[in-house]
Amino acid sequence: MIRLFHVSDVHFGREDKAAVAWFDATVHAERPDAIIMTGDLTMRAKSSEFAAASAWLEGLKRPVTVEVGNHDLPLFNLFARFFRPYRRYLKLESMIEKPLEIRGVTVVPMKTTTRFQLRNWSKGSVSDRSLERAVAGVGDADTSGLTLVACHHPLIEAGTQASARTHGGANALAALAAAGADAVLSGHVHDPFDLTREVGGRTVRLIGAGTLSSRVRESRPSFNELRIEGRALEVVHRVMD
Template identity: 80%
Template structure:
Protein backbone atom coordinates (compact mmCIF):
# COMPACT_ATOMS: atom_id res chain seq x y z
CA UNK A 1 0.00 0.00 0.00
CA UNK A 2 1.16 3.51 -0.88
CA UNK A 3 0.43 6.33 1.57
CA UNK A 4 0.52 9.96 0.51
CA UNK A 5 0.04 13.06 2.63
CA UNK A 6 -1.80 15.76 0.69
CA UNK A 7 -1.29 19.16 2.30
CA UNK A 8 -2.11 22.64 1.07
CA UNK A 9 -2.29 26.35 1.90
CA UNK A 10 0.20 26.56 4.75
CA UNK A 11 0.65 30.28 4.04
CA UNK A 12 3.97 30.86 5.78
CA UNK A 13 3.62 34.35 7.19
CA UNK A 14 0.14 33.40 8.43
CA UNK A 15 0.80 29.75 9.27
CA UNK A 16 -0.80 28.11 12.29
CA UNK A 17 2.35 27.02 14.10
CA UNK A 18 0.53 24.43 16.19
CA UNK A 19 -1.01 22.93 13.05
CA UNK A 20 2.33 22.83 11.25
CA UNK A 21 3.97 21.16 14.26
CA UNK A 22 1.10 18.62 14.38
CA UNK A 23 1.60 17.80 10.67
CA UNK A 24 5.38 17.55 11.12
CA UNK A 25 4.93 15.09 13.97
CA UNK A 26 2.66 12.92 11.81
CA UNK A 27 5.18 12.92 8.95
CA UNK A 28 8.11 11.97 11.17
CA UNK A 29 6.15 9.29 13.02
CA UNK A 30 4.42 7.71 10.01
CA UNK A 31 6.84 8.40 7.14
CA UNK A 32 4.42 8.56 4.20
CA UNK A 33 5.76 7.48 0.83
CA UNK A 34 5.50 11.06 -0.47
CA UNK A 35 3.98 14.46 0.23
CA UNK A 36 1.91 16.36 -2.32
CA UNK A 37 1.74 20.08 -1.53
CA UNK A 38 -0.91 21.79 -3.65
CA UNK A 39 0.16 25.39 -3.36
CA UNK A 40 0.09 28.59 -1.33
CA UNK A 41 3.22 27.84 0.64
CA UNK A 42 3.45 31.56 1.42
CA UNK A 43 1.15 34.45 2.24
CA UNK A 44 2.72 37.27 0.22
CA UNK A 45 5.58 35.55 -1.66
CA UNK A 46 8.11 37.38 0.51
CA UNK A 47 11.71 36.16 0.79
CA UNK A 48 11.39 35.41 4.51
CA UNK A 49 8.23 33.38 3.88
CA UNK A 50 9.92 31.32 1.17
CA UNK A 51 12.92 30.77 3.44
CA UNK A 52 10.64 29.41 6.18
CA UNK A 53 8.71 27.25 3.68
CA UNK A 54 11.93 25.85 2.22
CA UNK A 55 13.33 24.97 5.64
CA UNK A 56 10.03 23.28 6.52
CA UNK A 57 9.94 21.12 3.39
CA UNK A 58 13.59 20.13 3.70
CA UNK A 59 13.10 19.10 7.33
CA UNK A 60 10.27 16.72 6.41
CA UNK A 61 12.81 14.48 4.64
CA UNK A 62 10.24 12.82 2.38
CA UNK A 63 9.80 12.85 -1.42
CA UNK A 64 7.71 15.91 -2.23
CA UNK A 65 6.13 17.74 -5.13
CA UNK A 66 4.92 21.32 -4.80
CA UNK A 67 2.39 23.20 -6.90
CA UNK A 68 2.48 26.98 -7.21
CA UNK A 69 -0.46 28.79 -5.61
CA UNK A 70 -1.74 32.27 -6.32
CA UNK A 71 -0.25 33.53 -3.03
CA UNK A 72 3.17 32.28 -4.15
CA UNK A 73 3.36 34.94 -6.89
CA UNK A 74 4.44 38.49 -5.94
CA UNK A 75 1.37 40.44 -4.88
CA UNK A 76 2.66 44.01 -4.92
CA UNK A 77 5.64 44.06 -7.31
CA UNK A 78 4.01 44.07 -10.75
CA UNK A 79 7.32 43.80 -12.62
CA UNK A 80 8.37 40.76 -10.58
CA UNK A 81 4.93 39.16 -11.01
CA UNK A 82 4.98 39.51 -14.79
CA UNK A 83 8.64 38.86 -15.57
CA UNK A 84 10.27 37.09 -12.59
CA UNK A 85 7.40 35.42 -10.70
CA UNK A 86 9.38 32.37 -9.58
CA UNK A 87 12.66 34.02 -8.60
CA UNK A 88 12.16 33.31 -4.90
CA UNK A 89 11.52 29.61 -5.51
CA UNK A 90 15.25 29.06 -6.21
CA UNK A 91 16.01 26.50 -3.49
CA UNK A 92 12.72 24.71 -4.21
CA UNK A 93 13.23 24.49 -7.96
CA UNK A 94 13.83 20.73 -7.92
CA UNK A 95 10.44 19.97 -6.35
CA UNK A 96 8.23 22.58 -8.04
CA UNK A 97 5.76 20.84 -10.37
CA UNK A 98 7.75 17.64 -10.08
CA UNK A 99 6.15 14.45 -11.36
CA UNK A 100 6.25 11.63 -8.82
CA UNK A 101 6.30 8.05 -10.08
CA UNK A 102 5.73 5.62 -7.23
CA UNK A 103 4.82 1.93 -7.35
CA UNK A 104 1.13 1.90 -8.26
CA UNK A 105 0.61 5.65 -8.60
CA UNK A 106 1.82 8.54 -10.76
CA UNK A 107 1.41 12.17 -9.67
CA UNK A 108 1.24 14.57 -12.63
CA UNK A 109 1.51 18.33 -11.90
CA UNK A 110 -0.55 21.03 -13.60
CA UNK A 111 -0.24 24.79 -13.15
CA UNK A 112 -3.47 26.71 -12.50
CA UNK A 113 -2.07 30.14 -11.58
CA UNK A 114 -1.83 33.12 -13.92
CA UNK A 115 0.54 36.08 -13.81
CA UNK A 116 -2.15 38.38 -15.17
CA UNK A 117 -5.92 38.19 -15.57
CA UNK A 118 -8.58 40.78 -16.33
CA UNK A 119 -10.34 39.74 -13.12
CA UNK A 120 -9.48 38.69 -9.56
CA UNK A 121 -5.91 37.33 -9.83
CA UNK A 122 -6.53 34.81 -7.05
CA UNK A 123 -8.82 32.73 -9.25
CA UNK A 124 -7.67 29.72 -11.22
CA UNK A 125 -6.75 29.52 -14.88
CA UNK A 126 -5.59 26.57 -16.97
CA UNK A 127 -3.62 27.65 -20.01
CA UNK A 128 -3.52 25.57 -23.18
CA UNK A 129 0.19 24.97 -22.59
CA UNK A 130 -0.31 23.76 -19.01
CA UNK A 131 -3.14 21.47 -20.06
CA UNK A 132 -1.18 19.96 -22.95
CA UNK A 133 1.74 19.24 -20.65
CA UNK A 134 -0.49 17.63 -18.02
CA UNK A 135 -2.43 15.56 -20.56
CA UNK A 136 0.87 14.34 -22.01
CA UNK A 137 1.99 13.31 -18.52
CA UNK A 138 -1.26 11.47 -17.87
CA UNK A 139 -1.12 9.66 -21.21
CA UNK A 140 2.47 8.57 -20.57
CA UNK A 141 1.73 7.24 -17.08
CA UNK A 142 1.43 3.54 -16.33
CA UNK A 143 -2.31 2.85 -16.46
CA UNK A 144 -1.77 -0.25 -14.39
CA UNK A 145 -1.78 2.05 -11.36
CA UNK A 146 -3.63 5.21 -10.42
CA UNK A 147 -2.92 8.45 -12.25
CA UNK A 148 -3.44 11.55 -10.13
CA UNK A 149 -3.13 15.18 -11.24
CA UNK A 150 -2.04 17.79 -8.68
CA UNK A 151 -2.88 21.48 -9.06
CA UNK A 152 -3.70 24.43 -6.80
CA UNK A 153 -7.21 25.46 -7.81
CA UNK A 154 -10.20 23.10 -7.97
CA UNK A 155 -11.02 22.77 -11.66
CA UNK A 156 -14.76 23.00 -10.99
CA UNK A 157 -16.55 24.20 -7.88
CA UNK A 158 -16.82 21.68 -5.06
CA UNK A 159 -19.53 23.23 -2.92
CA UNK A 160 -17.14 24.93 -0.51
CA UNK A 161 -17.51 28.38 1.01
CA UNK A 162 -14.60 29.76 -1.04
CA UNK A 163 -14.55 29.54 -4.82
CA UNK A 164 -11.91 28.95 -7.49
CA UNK A 165 -13.82 30.00 -10.64
CA UNK A 166 -11.10 28.33 -12.67
CA UNK A 167 -10.99 29.57 -16.25
CA UNK A 168 -10.99 26.61 -18.65
CA UNK A 169 -11.37 24.34 -15.61
CA UNK A 170 -14.22 22.12 -16.79
CA UNK A 171 -12.75 21.47 -20.27
CA UNK A 172 -9.43 20.75 -18.58
CA UNK A 173 -11.04 18.26 -16.21
CA UNK A 174 -12.75 16.54 -19.15
CA UNK A 175 -9.48 16.36 -21.11
CA UNK A 176 -7.62 14.91 -18.12
CA UNK A 177 -10.36 12.33 -17.55
CA UNK A 178 -10.32 11.32 -21.21
CA UNK A 179 -6.53 10.95 -21.05
CA UNK A 180 -6.88 8.54 -18.14
CA UNK A 181 -6.61 10.60 -14.94
CA UNK A 182 -8.32 8.97 -11.97
CA UNK A 183 -8.28 11.91 -9.58
CA UNK A 184 -7.32 15.58 -9.28
CA UNK A 185 -5.84 16.94 -6.04
CA UNK A 186 -6.14 20.64 -5.22
CA UNK A 187 -6.21 23.20 -2.42
CA UNK A 188 -7.04 26.93 -2.46
CA UNK A 189 -10.46 26.83 -0.78
CA UNK A 190 -9.11 25.90 2.71
CA UNK A 191 -11.77 23.24 3.29
CA UNK A 192 -11.45 19.53 2.40
CA UNK A 193 -13.74 17.85 -0.11
CA UNK A 194 -13.98 14.55 -1.98
CA UNK A 195 -16.34 14.25 -4.95
CA UNK A 196 -16.70 11.94 -7.94
CA UNK A 197 -17.91 13.68 -11.10
CA UNK A 198 -18.49 12.51 -14.66
CA UNK A 199 -16.37 14.41 -17.17
CA UNK A 200 -15.10 13.43 -20.58
CA UNK A 201 -17.21 10.29 -20.46
CA UNK A 202 -15.34 8.96 -17.41
CA UNK A 203 -15.69 9.29 -13.65
CA UNK A 204 -12.92 11.38 -12.09
CA UNK A 205 -12.42 12.10 -8.41
CA UNK A 206 -11.89 15.66 -7.14
CA UNK A 207 -10.04 15.77 -3.82
CA UNK A 208 -9.33 18.99 -1.96
CA UNK A 209 -7.11 19.54 1.08
CA UNK A 210 -7.76 21.99 3.90
CA UNK A 211 -5.25 24.44 5.35
CA UNK A 212 -2.51 24.53 8.00
CA UNK A 213 -2.78 28.30 8.24
CA UNK A 214 -4.64 30.61 10.59
CA UNK A 215 -6.94 31.47 7.66
CA UNK A 216 -9.47 28.72 8.35
CA UNK A 217 -12.98 28.82 6.92
CA UNK A 218 -15.57 26.14 7.72
CA UNK A 219 -13.21 23.48 9.09
CA UNK A 220 -10.26 23.25 11.44
CA UNK A 221 -6.69 22.86 10.13
CA UNK A 222 -6.32 19.56 8.31
CA UNK A 223 -4.54 17.53 5.66
CA UNK A 224 -5.50 14.44 3.65
CA UNK A 225 -4.03 10.99 3.94
CA UNK A 226 -4.35 9.01 0.69
CA UNK A 227 -4.11 5.23 0.91
CA UNK A 228 -3.62 3.50 -2.43
CA UNK A 229 -3.94 -0.25 -2.76
CA UNK A 230 -4.05 -1.38 -6.37
CA UNK A 231 -6.89 0.56 -8.00
CA UNK A 232 -8.46 1.44 -4.65
CA UNK A 233 -8.03 4.96 -3.28
CA UNK A 234 -9.10 5.79 0.26
CA UNK A 235 -9.03 9.42 1.42
CA UNK A 236 -8.87 10.17 5.14
CA UNK A 237 -9.23 13.77 6.28
CA UNK A 238 -6.88 14.23 9.21
CA UNK A 239 -8.21 17.12 11.30
CA UNK A 240 -6.16 18.70 14.07
CA UNK A 241 -7.66 17.86 17.47
Protein backbone atom coordinates (compact mmCIF):
# COMPACT_ATOMS: atom_id res chain seq x y z
CA MET A 1 0.00 0.00 0.00
CA ILE A 2 1.18 3.51 -0.87
CA ARG A 3 0.73 6.15 1.82
CA LEU A 4 0.93 9.86 1.00
CA PHE A 5 0.56 12.76 3.44
CA HIS A 6 -1.30 15.74 1.96
CA VAL A 7 -0.70 18.91 3.96
CA SER A 8 -1.50 22.54 3.25
CA ASP A 9 -1.59 26.11 4.56
CA VAL A 10 1.06 25.93 7.27
CA HIS A 11 1.55 29.71 7.06
CA PHE A 12 4.98 30.03 8.67
CA GLY A 13 4.81 33.28 10.55
CA ARG A 14 1.37 32.27 11.85
CA GLU A 15 1.99 28.52 12.15
CA ASP A 16 0.53 26.52 15.02
CA LYS A 17 3.76 25.25 16.57
CA ALA A 18 2.02 22.38 18.35
CA ALA A 19 0.34 21.28 15.11
CA VAL A 20 3.62 21.45 13.16
CA ALA A 21 5.37 19.40 15.87
CA TRP A 22 2.52 16.86 15.76
CA PHE A 23 2.83 16.54 11.98
CA ASP A 24 6.63 16.20 12.23
CA ALA A 25 6.35 13.44 14.82
CA THR A 26 3.78 11.60 12.70
CA VAL A 27 5.98 11.79 9.59
CA HIS A 28 9.05 10.50 11.42
CA ALA A 29 7.09 7.71 13.11
CA GLU A 30 5.10 6.53 10.07
CA ARG A 31 7.41 7.46 7.16
CA PRO A 32 4.91 8.02 4.34
CA ASP A 33 6.06 7.39 0.77
CA ALA A 34 5.85 11.11 -0.04
CA ILE A 35 4.42 14.43 1.12
CA ILE A 36 2.27 16.70 -1.06
CA MET A 37 2.21 20.33 0.11
CA THR A 38 -0.55 22.31 -1.60
CA GLY A 39 0.53 25.86 -0.92
CA ASP A 40 0.62 28.76 1.54
CA LEU A 41 3.81 27.72 3.24
CA THR A 42 4.19 31.29 4.50
CA MET A 43 2.01 34.07 5.82
CA ARG A 44 3.59 37.09 4.10
CA ALA A 45 6.27 35.60 1.80
CA LYS A 46 9.05 36.97 4.03
CA SER A 47 12.61 35.65 3.75
CA SER A 48 12.51 34.50 7.37
CA GLU A 49 9.28 32.59 6.76
CA PHE A 50 10.69 30.86 3.69
CA ALA A 51 13.85 29.96 5.62
CA ALA A 52 11.73 28.34 8.34
CA ALA A 53 9.59 26.54 5.75
CA SER A 54 12.64 25.26 3.89
CA ALA A 55 14.25 23.92 7.06
CA TRP A 56 10.97 22.27 8.02
CA LEU A 57 10.49 20.49 4.69
CA GLU A 58 14.10 19.35 4.50
CA GLY A 59 13.87 18.02 8.05
CA LEU A 60 10.98 15.73 7.15
CA LYS A 61 13.41 13.53 5.18
CA ARG A 62 10.75 12.37 2.72
CA PRO A 63 10.12 13.07 -1.00
CA VAL A 64 8.17 16.34 -1.21
CA THR A 65 6.39 18.32 -3.91
CA VAL A 66 5.27 21.89 -3.16
CA GLU A 67 2.64 24.05 -4.82
CA VAL A 68 2.76 27.84 -4.55
CA GLY A 69 -0.13 29.49 -2.67
CA ASN A 70 -1.38 33.06 -2.84
CA HIS A 71 0.29 33.86 0.51
CA ASP A 72 3.62 32.78 -0.96
CA LEU A 73 3.66 35.78 -3.31
CA PRO A 74 4.86 39.17 -1.97
CA LEU A 75 1.87 41.25 -0.91
CA PHE A 76 3.30 44.70 -0.18
CA ASN A 77 6.37 44.67 -2.46
CA LEU A 78 4.66 45.16 -5.82
CA PHE A 79 7.89 45.11 -7.84
CA ALA A 80 8.80 41.72 -6.39
CA ARG A 81 5.25 40.46 -6.89
CA PHE A 82 5.19 41.28 -10.60
CA PHE A 83 8.81 40.72 -11.63
CA ARG A 84 10.47 38.42 -9.07
CA PRO A 85 7.62 36.68 -7.23
CA TYR A 86 9.53 33.47 -6.50
CA ARG A 87 12.92 34.94 -5.58
CA ARG A 88 12.54 34.00 -1.91
CA TYR A 89 11.60 30.46 -2.89
CA LEU A 90 15.08 29.66 -4.22
CA LYS A 91 16.03 27.32 -1.36
CA LEU A 92 12.90 25.34 -2.15
CA GLU A 93 13.42 25.37 -5.91
CA SER A 94 13.95 21.62 -6.21
CA MET A 95 10.56 20.98 -4.54
CA ILE A 96 8.44 23.55 -6.37
CA GLU A 97 5.92 22.01 -8.78
CA LYS A 98 7.95 18.80 -8.78
CA PRO A 99 6.12 15.88 -10.40
CA LEU A 100 6.24 12.78 -8.22
CA GLU A 101 6.30 9.32 -9.69
CA ILE A 102 5.94 6.52 -7.18
CA ARG A 103 5.17 3.06 -8.43
CA GLY A 104 1.38 2.99 -8.64
CA VAL A 105 0.75 6.75 -8.44
CA THR A 106 1.72 9.90 -10.34
CA VAL A 107 1.37 13.39 -8.84
CA VAL A 108 1.07 16.20 -11.41
CA PRO A 109 1.44 19.85 -10.27
CA MET A 110 -0.77 22.70 -11.51
CA LYS A 111 -0.36 26.37 -10.59
CA THR A 112 -3.53 28.26 -9.62
CA THR A 113 -2.01 31.49 -8.28
CA THR A 114 -1.75 34.72 -10.26
CA ARG A 115 0.34 37.86 -9.82
CA PHE A 116 -2.56 40.20 -10.60
CA GLN A 117 -6.28 40.11 -11.21
CA LEU A 118 -9.10 42.68 -11.10
CA ARG A 119 -10.73 41.13 -8.03
CA ASN A 120 -9.67 39.67 -4.66
CA TRP A 121 -6.01 38.76 -5.27
CA SER A 122 -6.26 35.67 -3.05
CA LYS A 123 -8.71 33.83 -5.30
CA GLY A 124 -7.60 31.17 -7.74
CA SER A 125 -7.04 31.28 -11.47
CA VAL A 126 -5.97 28.57 -13.91
CA SER A 127 -4.07 29.98 -16.88
CA ASP A 128 -4.09 28.30 -20.27
CA ARG A 129 -0.38 27.55 -19.91
CA SER A 130 -0.75 25.97 -16.46
CA LEU A 131 -3.65 23.84 -17.64
CA GLU A 132 -1.83 22.71 -20.78
CA ARG A 133 1.18 21.60 -18.73
CA ALA A 134 -1.02 19.75 -16.25
CA VAL A 135 -3.05 18.03 -18.97
CA ALA A 136 0.18 16.94 -20.66
CA GLY A 137 1.47 15.57 -17.36
CA VAL A 138 -1.74 13.64 -16.78
CA GLY A 139 -1.61 12.29 -20.33
CA ASP A 140 1.95 11.04 -19.81
CA ALA A 141 1.13 9.24 -16.55
CA ASP A 142 1.06 5.47 -16.24
CA THR A 143 -2.60 4.55 -16.67
CA SER A 144 -2.20 1.37 -14.62
CA GLY A 145 -1.90 3.52 -11.48
CA LEU A 146 -3.67 6.55 -10.07
CA THR A 147 -3.01 10.08 -11.33
CA LEU A 148 -3.38 12.92 -8.83
CA VAL A 149 -3.25 16.63 -9.68
CA ALA A 150 -1.94 18.96 -6.94
CA CYS A 151 -2.87 22.65 -6.85
CA HIS A 152 -3.51 25.30 -4.20
CA HIS A 153 -7.06 26.47 -4.91
CA PRO A 154 -10.06 24.11 -5.14
CA LEU A 155 -11.22 24.04 -8.75
CA ILE A 156 -14.88 24.17 -7.74
CA GLU A 157 -16.54 25.21 -4.49
CA ALA A 158 -16.55 22.50 -1.84
CA GLY A 159 -19.16 23.87 0.55
CA THR A 160 -16.55 25.13 3.02
CA GLN A 161 -16.73 28.35 5.03
CA ALA A 162 -14.10 29.98 2.83
CA SER A 163 -14.40 30.11 -0.95
CA ALA A 164 -11.91 29.77 -3.79
CA ARG A 165 -13.88 31.19 -6.72
CA THR A 166 -11.21 29.80 -9.02
CA HIS A 167 -11.37 31.45 -12.45
CA GLY A 168 -11.39 28.72 -15.09
CA GLY A 169 -11.62 26.02 -12.41
CA ALA A 170 -14.62 24.17 -13.81
CA ASN A 171 -13.12 24.09 -17.31
CA ALA A 172 -9.81 22.91 -15.86
CA LEU A 173 -11.55 20.09 -14.00
CA ALA A 174 -13.29 18.98 -17.20
CA ALA A 175 -10.00 19.00 -19.14
CA LEU A 176 -8.14 17.11 -16.42
CA ALA A 177 -10.90 14.53 -16.19
CA ALA A 178 -10.85 14.02 -19.95
CA ALA A 179 -7.07 13.54 -19.81
CA GLY A 180 -7.45 10.80 -17.20
CA ALA A 181 -6.94 12.46 -13.78
CA ASP A 182 -8.39 10.46 -10.89
CA ALA A 183 -8.29 13.15 -8.17
CA VAL A 184 -7.41 16.80 -7.58
CA LEU A 185 -5.73 17.75 -4.30
CA SER A 186 -5.90 21.32 -2.98
CA GLY A 187 -5.80 23.53 0.10
CA HIS A 188 -6.57 27.26 0.58
CA VAL A 189 -9.88 27.00 2.45
CA HIS A 190 -8.35 25.65 5.71
CA ASP A 191 -11.01 22.95 6.12
CA PRO A 192 -10.73 19.39 4.79
CA PHE A 193 -13.18 17.96 2.26
CA ASP A 194 -13.56 14.90 0.06
CA LEU A 195 -16.03 15.11 -2.82
CA THR A 196 -16.82 12.89 -5.78
CA ARG A 197 -17.95 14.41 -9.07
CA GLU A 198 -19.01 12.92 -12.39
CA VAL A 199 -17.25 14.92 -15.09
CA GLY A 200 -17.57 14.00 -18.75
CA GLY A 201 -18.45 10.41 -17.92
CA ARG A 202 -15.53 9.99 -15.49
CA THR A 203 -15.51 10.01 -11.70
CA VAL A 204 -13.05 12.48 -10.16
CA ARG A 205 -12.28 12.96 -6.47
CA LEU A 206 -11.78 16.49 -5.13
CA ILE A 207 -9.74 16.35 -1.93
CA GLY A 208 -8.91 19.33 0.25
CA ALA A 209 -6.49 19.49 3.17
CA GLY A 210 -6.96 21.57 6.31
CA THR A 211 -4.33 23.78 7.93
CA LEU A 212 -1.47 23.51 10.41
CA SER A 213 -1.64 27.23 11.15
CA SER A 214 -3.32 29.24 13.88
CA ARG A 215 -5.77 30.50 11.23
CA VAL A 216 -8.28 27.68 11.69
CA ARG A 217 -11.87 28.00 10.54
CA GLU A 218 -14.42 25.25 11.20
CA SER A 219 -11.91 22.43 11.75
CA ARG A 220 -8.99 21.84 14.08
CA PRO A 221 -5.44 21.57 12.62
CA SER A 222 -5.28 18.55 10.32
CA PHE A 223 -3.77 16.89 7.26
CA ASN A 224 -4.88 14.11 4.91
CA GLU A 225 -3.46 10.64 4.67
CA LEU A 226 -4.00 9.07 1.25
CA ARG A 227 -3.94 5.27 1.21
CA ILE A 228 -3.60 3.82 -2.27
CA GLU A 229 -3.84 0.16 -3.10
CA GLY A 230 -4.10 -0.66 -6.78
CA ARG A 231 -6.66 1.81 -8.08
CA ALA A 232 -8.43 2.16 -4.73
CA LEU A 233 -7.98 5.47 -2.91
CA GLU A 234 -8.91 5.96 0.74
CA VAL A 235 -8.68 9.40 2.36
CA VAL A 236 -8.22 9.66 6.12
CA HIS A 237 -8.52 13.12 7.70
CA ARG A 238 -5.94 13.13 10.48
CA VAL A 239 -7.03 15.70 13.07
CA MET A 240 -4.87 16.89 15.96
CA ASP A 241 -6.46 15.99 19.30
